[in-house]
Amino acid sequence: MFEITGVNVSGALIAVVMATGYENPLTxxxxxxxxxxxxxxxxxxxxxxxxxxxxxxxxxxxxxxxxEIRCGSILLDTAKIVDEQEIPAQILRHQRDVLRNHPEYVEDSVLTPDDVLCIL
Structure with missing residues (x-):
């Protein structure tokens, strides 16, 4: 399960895909x-x-x-880990807001009860 958001920030970033449960959306x-x-x-x-x-x-x-996505195709061999410090603040805020507005996402996840409390 996943949720997709289009992004309006400068640079190459065009969208954010958020896992909304324990399944990795890359599958x-x-x-x-x-x-x-x-x-x-x-x-x-x-x-x-x-x-x-x-x-x-x-x-x-x-x-x-x-x-990377090229001509509509996601290129799996371009995957790279991104440090949270490199994520624009507006995207981090949006991600946090989505999770707070949809507690079912974190409740159906791999997060521990303590992690869930910190997020919500």
């Missing part, structure tokens, strides 16, 4: 590509997609992963 790459083309209004999108894997990986060093 659904083709579905993500289809939904991105609808959300972005462009089946040939090119740029960077940020994956927020908090619900599937926990608050670990590999929470954020970026992948």
């Amino acid at each position: 659904s790459v083709h579905e993500i590509e289809k939904r991105l083309s609808v959300i972005l209004g462009n089946s040939q999108a090119t740029g960077e997609v940020l994956f927020d894997l908090l619900c599937s990986n926990g608050p670990e060093w590999n929470r954020f992963v970026s992948l």
Whole structure:
């Protein structure tokens, strides 16, 4: 399960894909590509997609992963871990707000009860 948000920040980042449960959304790459083309209004999108894997990986060093998308296809071999300090503050705020507005996401995740309390 995942949620996709288009991003309006400068640079190559065009969207954020958030895990909304314990399953890693990277197992659904083709579905993500289809939904991105609808959300972005462009089946040939090119740029960077940020994956927020908090619900599937926990608050670990590999929470954020970026992948390139070229001509609408996500390139798995471009995956790189992104440090939270490198994420624009407005994106971090948005991610936090989504989780607070959807407690079911963190409740159906790998997060411990203490982690859930810190988020909500």
